[in-house]
Amino acid sequence: MVLIRSDRKRIRDKEEAMEWRFSQVFGERTPGEEIEDVDIISAIEFDKCGKYIATGDHGGRVVLFKRTNAKDFDDEKQVFSRKMLEHMDYHVAEPPKYSYITEFQSHEPEFDYLKSLEIQEKITELRWCTSSNDSLFILSTNDRTIKLWKVSDCKVKKTKETDHLSQHVSSENSLLAEQSFIADPNNMTISNGYRLEWINKKPDYASPSFRENWNTMLNDLETSTARCRRVFSHAHDFNINSISTNSDAETFISADDLRINLWNLEITNQCFNILDMKPFDMEDLVEVITSAEFHPSHCNLLAYSSSRGFLRLVDMRRAALCDQNARILQDREAHGSRSFFTEIVASISDIKFAKDGRHILSRDYMNLKLWDLHMENAPIATFKMHEHLRPKLSELYTSDSIFDKFDCCLSMDGRHFASGTYGNTFRVFSLDGGHDDVLTLEASKTPNRASHLQAAPKAKRLLASLARTQNRRGIEIN
Secondary structure: OEEEEEEEEEEOOOEEEEEEEEEEEOOOOOOOOOOOHHHOEEEEEEOOOOOEEEEEEOOOEEEEEEEOOOOOOOOOOOOOOHHHHHHOOOOOOOOOOEEEEEEEEOOOOEEEOOOOEEEOOOOOEEEEEOOOOOOEEEEEEOOOOEEEEEEEEEEEOOOOHHHHHHHHHHHHHHHHHHHHOOOOOOOOEOOOOOEOOOOOOOOOOOOHHHHHHHHHHOOOEEEEEEEEEEEEOOOOOOOOOEEEEOOOOOEEEEEOOOEEEEEEOOEEEEEEEEEEOOOOOHHHOOOOEEEEEEOOOOOOEEEEEEOOOOEEEEEOOOOOOOOOOEEEEOOOOOOOOOOOOHHHHHOOOEEEEOOOOOEEEEEOOOEEEEEEOOOOOOOOEEEEOOHHHHHHHHHHHHOOHHHOOOOEEEOOOOOEEEEEOOOOEEEEEEOOOOOOOEEEEEOOOOHHHHHHHHHOOHHHHHHHHHOOOOOOOOOOOO
C-alpha cells in the first residue's frame, strides 16, 4: 500500500499548483519475494479526519494504522479557510506519517450447506463508525457477513523509578520514627508486645541490575485490542457489494445485487428491507444494484447506482419500500448511440457523496462523472479515464477485462477527483482546470514517473496489463 500526498504551492501570488509526492509505503516486499493471495489488499478506508487508516485483505484480516506526527490532531478544530492559507503562504513541510496499531482476523472461510456455496474470508468493504469516546468502531464485511469491531487502547501506566524508591525510603523513615518513641533503643519491644526487627536482606536499589530489571518491567505498555461486538448475518442471498454508515450514528445499510437492507447497530437479528429489485421471474431482470451510500448529513436520504448507468436518490420518509419513489439521474447524451457494449461499460461500479451533500461522484468503466442532485439529465463534468481503450472493447470483452471494477474518491473541498486505471496507475482531475487538467501518477515511490510513460503506446501497455489482472467479477445484462 502506497500513500501519495499533495502539496499546494503558490505561483507568484496568482494561483495554486498541486504537486504530488510519495509519502509512505506499507508492506513493501523485498526483491524476489512472492506475493501470496491472502496478503493482497482488497479494501481500504480512511476515517473522516484522516487520523486512522483501515485495510482489509483477501485473508480476512484487518490492519489499522494511526497518524503519529500530528500534534493535537483534530479535524473539528484545525480547519483553515483558503484565504487563511494564502495569507500564511501555507505549505505542508512535514508529510503525514502513519504507524501500525494492531491487526485482527475479522472473517474466516465459511460454507453454506443449504446452497453448497463456499464463502471466502476476503474483506470487501470497511466503514468507520462514529464514536463518542476514545474507542474505535469499524464495520467489516465479506460477501455475506457484516461484523462490528471495537478497538480499544490498553495502557499500563509507567511508575517512575524515583517514586518507587521514595516509597521504600518513606517506609524506612517510618520505622526510625517508631524507634524514636521507644525508651530503650536496645529493647525493640513495644508496649503491645510486638517486636520490631530489621530485615538485613534488603534489595540494593542503587545496583545497575535492579534498575535495569525495574525499567524493563515498568516500561510503557501501549497496545490496542479488537473485540467483535456485533455480527449481522443471514440477510443477503447475493454477495454484498457495499455498506454505508448513516449520519445519525445509529444505522447503516448493506446492499447486494438485488436488495438494500437497513440495520441498527445495536440489533443483529432484525433488519428492514428498504429496496427489493428482485422480479417474480428472474428472466425479467434488467439491472442490478452496484453500489449504495448514505447522504453525509441527511439521515433519510441515500443514493444507489445500477448496472444500467442510473443513479437513484431515495427518501426513506416517503415509503417503506424505496423502489418506486426515487429521483433518477441519467446521462441521456451518453445513451444516444447504443451498441453491444453500451450497457456493459455504462455500469457504475462506485459512487461517493461530496462533503457538501449536493454532488455525487460516480465511476463506470470508461468515465468518471460528477453529478449535481438538482440536475437529472446530465452530469456537470465528465472525465475520460482510458478513452484509448474504446476501440479495443471487443478484446476486453473476450478477456473479461471489461467487467473490471474501479473505485473513486474526491477531496474534502470537492474540487479534486481520483480513480484508478490499469498499469498500477491512477488519474487525478481538477474541477477548476476542466477536462484537460489531468495528472496520471503511478502508485510507487516515484509517482511522477507515470508522466514519462505517456510517450509509450498507452493501449498496448495497458492491454498487456489486462492479462495480469486477477479477481475479476461482473454481471452482463442482456
